[in-house]
Amino acid sequence: MSDFGFLGFTIASLLYLILSLLLATSWRGRLQGGLMLAASIVSAFWAGLFAADSYFMVIPASAIWPIEALKNITWCAFLIGLLSQIAHGRKVSIRGYRIIALLILLASVVIVIPDNYAPSILLLDMRYLGQVISAIAGMMLVEQFYRNTPTQQRWGIKYLCFGLGGMFMFDFYLFSDALLFKRINFDLWYARGGIYAITVPLLAVSAARNPNWSFDLFVSRRVVFHTTTLLIAGVYMLLMAFAGYYIRIYGGAWGTVLQITFFFAALLALLAILFSGQVRARAKVFLNKHFFSYRYDYREEWLRLIRLLSGQDTNTPLFERVIWALGEIVDSGGGLLWLCSARRGCILAANRNQSLPSIEGDHGLASLIKFLDDRQWVVIVPEVEQHPERYEALELPGWLTSMEGVWLIVPLIHDEHVIGFTILTQPRVKTNLNWENLDLLKTAGRQAAGYLALYETSQALADAKQFEGFNRLSAFVVHDLKNLIAQLSLVVKNAEKHKMNPAFIDDAMMTIDNSVKKMSRLMAHLRSAVPVVRKTRVELIEITKSAVATKSLQLPVPSLEVKGEEIWVYADADRMEAIIGHIIQNAQDATPQDGTIQVKLSALKNQAVLKVKDSGSGMDAQFVRDRLFRPFDSTKGLTGMGIGAYEVREFVHDIGGQVSVMSVPGKGTEFKIVIPFADN
Numbered sequence: 223m224s225d226f227g228f229l230g231f232t233i234a235s236l237l238y239l240i241l242s243l244l245l246a247t248s249w250r251g252r253l254q255g256g257l258m259l260a261a262s263i264v265s266a267f268w269a270g271l272f273a274a275d276s277y278f279m280v281i282p283a284s285a286i287w288p289i290e291a292l293k294n295i296t297w298c299a300f301l302i303g304l305l306s307q308i309a310h311g312r313k314v315s316i317r318g319y320r321i322i323a324l325l326i327l328l329a330s331v332v333i334v335i336p337d338n339y340a341p342s343i344l345l346l347d348m349r350y351l352g353q354v355i356s357a358i359a360g361m362m363l364v365e366q367f368y369r370n371t372p373t374q375q376r377w378g379i380k381y382l383c384f385g386l387g388g389m390f391m392f393d394f395y396l397f398s399d400a401l402l403f404k405r406i407n408f409d410l411w412y413a414r415g416g417i418y419a420i421t422v423p424l425l426a427v428s429a430a431r432n433p434n435w436s437f438d439l440f441v442s443r444r445v446v447f448h449t450t451t452l453l454i455a456g457v458y459m460l461l462m463a464f465a466g467y468y469i470r471i472y473g474g475a476w477g478t479v480l481q482i483t484f485f486f487a488a489l490l491a492l493l494a495i496l497f498s499g500q501v502r503a504r505a506k507v508f509l510n511k512h513f514f515s516y517r518y519d520y521r522e523e524w525l526r527l528i529r530l531l532s533g534q535d536t537n538t539p540l541f542e543r544v545i546w547a548l549g550e551i552v553d554s555g556g557g558l559l560w561l562c563s564a565r566r567g568c569i570l571a572a573n574r575n576q577s578l579p580s581i582e583g584d585h586g587l588a589s590l591i592k593f594l595d596d597r598q599w600v601v602i603v604p605e606v607e608q609h610p611e612r613y614e615a616l617e618l619p620g621w622l623t624s625m626e627g628v629w630l631i632v633p634l635i636h637d638e639h640v641i642g643f644t645i646l647t648q649p650r651v652k653t654n655l656n657w658e659n660l661d662l663l664k665t666a667g668r669q670a671a672g673y674l675a676l677y678e679t680s681q682a683l684a685d686a687k688q689f690e691g692f693n694r695l696s697a698f699v700v701h702d703l704k705n706l707i708a709q710l711s712l713v714v715k716n717a718e719k720h721k722m723n724p725a726f727i728d729d730a731m732m733t734i735d736n737s738v739k740k741m742s743r744l745m746a747h748l749r750s751a752v753p754v755v756r757k758t759r760v761e762l763i764e765i766t767k768s769a770v771a772t773k774s775l776q777l778p779v780p781s782l783e784v785k786g787e788e789i790w791v792y793a794d795a796d797r798m799e800a801i802i803g804h805i806i807q808n809a810q811d812a813t814p815q816d817g818t819i820q821v822k823l824s825a826l827k828n829q830a831v832l833k834v835k836d837s838g839s840g841m842d843a844q845f846v847r848d849r850l851f852r853p854f855d856s857t858k859g860l861t862g863m864g865i866g867a868y869e870v871r872e873f874v875h876d877i878g879g880q881v882s883v884m885s886v887p888g889k890g891t892e893f894k895i896v897i898p899f900a901d902n
Contacts, residue, residue, distance in 0.1 A: 545559050
């Protein structure tokens, strides 16, 4: 038992020593901080002295009882200092606390009476009585401190009250038992070290929660989490060891086999628990709720956010990293990212661990974008239906509210305007949201919006550089055209004089043929240049039929399905036909000759919806997101300029429409264009 006492007192001494070092390095000279520092130092010395006595049995009583009295005095002085501060703030009398302080001093004098001043039996009774009185006085101070602390501030001092109250209560029990039976119960005596060691973390937490005590203590959440995990794992394995011991003892002939099997099962169960995301999330919620004044360690959160958004630890594309970074704040595992602009509207940019929604026609996000732009709130989706008065006239589209697990909508604010939003799914563990969650999400959303704006700007700059190169290429093309024109002009000039000369005719035809070939090659490269769009009121059904008929000469032949009699939109008729033809041509290039291409045109809620669906090779999500609409990025080698899809998207955006692509590798692609109706 003395070995356990030695271990307990040693741990207590080390913990009090660590607490003393932390307090000493952060003390700002205030009285309360100095009193707690003094009490912690004395407790560290007290526990170290008792550890030595438990192991070596050489510490005299003349050294033990004075340190006991000094420990009681320092902790009670700390409590009286806190009570005096409260009394001073409320301008009330502290006479009662002075009486308690006098009582503690008298009890301490009794404890340290020299051995030659009284008979040994009577002296021990007096020392035990002094300890009992000191313990009672300490419990009175703890009770008064808790009672006089305002209710809203008790969360900051409750662990201090638990720790010191537990210390005084145990001392009261120990020395009451000693006073009653005229001797110390050594089981209780040796357990004292472990009990005092348990109280140190409680004191540290309270110190961290009360900066007005002059303690600038920082207890890392990561350290607390991992330390708690190791502690629980250690206790678990200790319990399993006891269980395994009894299995071996009472298992008979099968005892050893059952013990090994039991240990293996217990180890697997421990690993499953440690690697369970739900268990870890619940543990974080519990620790943040009960041990820290703020739910988040903002330094850690901000560093994690920057690491994710900058791609320091992952090669995941930026759009998915934004969903990931915001979701980590509230333990959400997935979501969607929408990007919005006045020119192109809102587009679904990325998804993470969440299936893409099925949206027919308009996405219906106008009300949400207006609300986010005006209020800049984080929208709690379940609350919109339960408490619509909190969100005024906000109307969420049906496809959003019908999504499984949809939870939060986080606005992405840049320059005080919404450039997009992130939809987050329900977390692994139910989380009660408060101002801290929502404020951190809004702030992180602004940071993510900055990264997205920078990304868009860099992409626009890259595109501009590509167009600069294209313009430079055009200058060379013009130069070649001038040379061709000069050659043809020379032919025309000499034709009148040599038109009857067969040799001249042969040379002229050869020159014209060469010029035609060169011009054809040049025009093949320039045919995708974007012209000026002339918007007029055109009938889309006839334009679509003409485009399909033009592309019906190539296999696979596209089929056309039209719902409606007339669909009028604002566009340039020639460009509109060229755009539709380009989409069909891309589908034919990606589809084998025995495949299918379906062109469907319909009217839905004052909008024209054109779909071109093929059964071709398809594209993966990363290609659609990063490369499909990027100019000068072609998969057709030297035969393509790589601006066809870019031209389609820009043209449709210019006439107020939207473009979306759904594609699965090996299963085909659906290209959808939504264009608003022209006014009657």
